[in-house]
Amino acid sequence: MRIAHFESSMNWGGQELRIGEQTEWLNATGHSAWILARPGSALIGWASERNIPHQAIKVRGSAHPLTLVNLLKFLIVKRIDILDCHGSRACFYGSLVKILFPWVRVIHSRHITNQIKSSGFHGWMWRRGNHGIITTAEKIKAMLLDGGVDSEKNILVAPAGVDPVRFNPKIDGRSLRESLGIPKEHKVVANIGMIRPDKGQDVYVDACKRLLSTGSKITCIQVGEATTDTVAFKQKILQSLGDYADKIRFCGYQSNIEQYIAAVDVLVIASVKTEAQTRLVSQAFMMKKPVVATTVGGLPEMIDHRSTGILCPPRDSLALADAVTELLENESLRESICERAFSHAQENMTFSHMMVAMCAFYSEVLAK
Numbered sequence: 213m214r215i216a217h218f219e220s221s222m223n224w225g226g227q228e229l230r231i232g233e234q235t236e237w238l239n240a241t242g243h244s245a246w247i248l249a250r251p252g253s254a255l256i257g258w259a260s261e262r263n264i265p266h267q268a269i270k271v272r273g274s275a276h277p278l279t280l281v282n283l284l285k286f287l288i289v290k291r292i293d294i295l296d297c298h299g300s301r302a303c304f305y306g307s308l309v310k311i312l313f314p315w316v317r318v319i320h321s322r323h324i325t326n327q328i329k330s331s332g333f334h335g336w337m338w339r340r341g342n343h344g345i346i347t348t349a350e351k352i353k354a355m356l357l358d359g360g361v362d363s364e365k366n367i368l369v370a371p372a373g374v375d376p377v378r379f380n381p382k383i384d385g386r387s388l389r390e391s392l393g394i395p396k397e398h399k400v401v402a403n404i405g406m407i408r409p410d411k412g413q414d415v416y417v418d419a420c421k422r423l424l425s426t427g428s429k430i431t432c433i434q435v436g437e438a439t440t441d442t443v444a445f446k447q448k449i450l451q452s453l454g455d456y457a458d459k460i461r462f463c464g465y466q467s468n469i470e471q472y473i474a475a476v477d478v479l480v481i482a483s484v485k486t487e488a489q490t491r492l493v494s495q496a497f498m499m500k501k502p503v504v505a506t507t508v509g510g511l512p513e514m515i516d517h518r519s520t521g522i523l524c525p526p527r528d529s530l531a532l533a534d535a536v537t538e539l540l541e542n543e544s545l546r547e548s549i550c551e552r553a554f555s556h557a558q559e560n561m562t563f564s565h566m567m568v569a570m571c572a573f574y575s576e577v578l579a580k
Contacts, residue, residue: 229491232247275308317574379473401423401433401536407445417453434461477539477540480503482506
């Protein structure tokens with residue numbers, strides 16, 4: 213198959229990483245795949261560094277003639293079979309491709325749990341402007357059906373998968389802890405993700421303050437960086453640290469995320485909205501690290517409460533702090549949760565498991 217992944221975002225996050233890794237896997241397994249993204253975007257930079265086939269396309273608005281012409285030229289020259297569009301703007305252009313080039317199969321991929329507009333062109337885009345839809349959570353599929361998408365439409369739910377070689381429980385995080393100057397007797401609590409209001413880092417910091425106020429020997433870290441649009445949000449959080457600035461560390465963006473997961477004792481996902489099925493859960497499961505997460509979006513689909521992790525209400529820093537404390541103090545509960553989560557991840561959360569299902573879906577769409 214000849215596949216192009218189209219993304220218009222300039223930033224870097226889990227969605228962009230997933231697109232890049234999917235494209236890399238497709239090329240490594242005998243397919244021909246490209247990344248289409250805006251010039252200067254983080255995704256184009258990532259693809260260039262890794263020598264993954266890519267094409268920079270200037271995306272002007274949602275229906276600019278020049279963008280559409282350049283997109284169509286690429287599809288013709290590369291003889292693309294499937295155009296997999298990620299994000300609303302890319303999906304708008306994909307719907308136009310479906311009209312103009314009916315021999316190209318158009319897939320719309322949906323990664324977030326924001327409410328979907330059901331009226332006008334946006335509603336038509338999801339109902340009629342594609343040959344199939346891929347979502348990263350059952351909740352997103354349910355939202356699409358509630359928004360008027362035909363239940364008979366080809367829809368694949370493909371939760372995020374991870375590499376079990378890169379993310380494994382044998383990785384030793386002690387050297388990283390030492391490099392960060394974390395005392396040996398301290399337990400480490402972490403939140404990992406792009407710093408944005410929907411990721412709930414403000415709630416996470418409040419939970420950390422509750423943990424630290426008890427005098428417990430804990431170091432809290434935040435791994436991830438703000439976008440150009442959320443710098444003010446980060447600054448507000450930093451200003452709120454007060455006397456805890458030396459015990460709540462902001463580490464910025466890190467590419468060796470597996471080393472940071474290996475260094476932590478409890479991983480916290482404090483999302484308050486738009487979360488689908490973050491691969492961070494899969495990564496932690498694969499590394500036998502306990503997870504405390506909120507009940508937002510698709511997270512309850514990934515975590516069986518008190519079996520493979522602990523779920524808390526969103527925006528409840530007290531509940532997050534209590535759950536972390538329980539896992540740190542109850543060794544038998546922590547170990548049983550980690551073992552069950554690890555077994556579940558090995559069977560259901562590998563990257564190859566996800567990609568085999570996606571390729572079968574692509575083939576099904578092509579056949580129809």
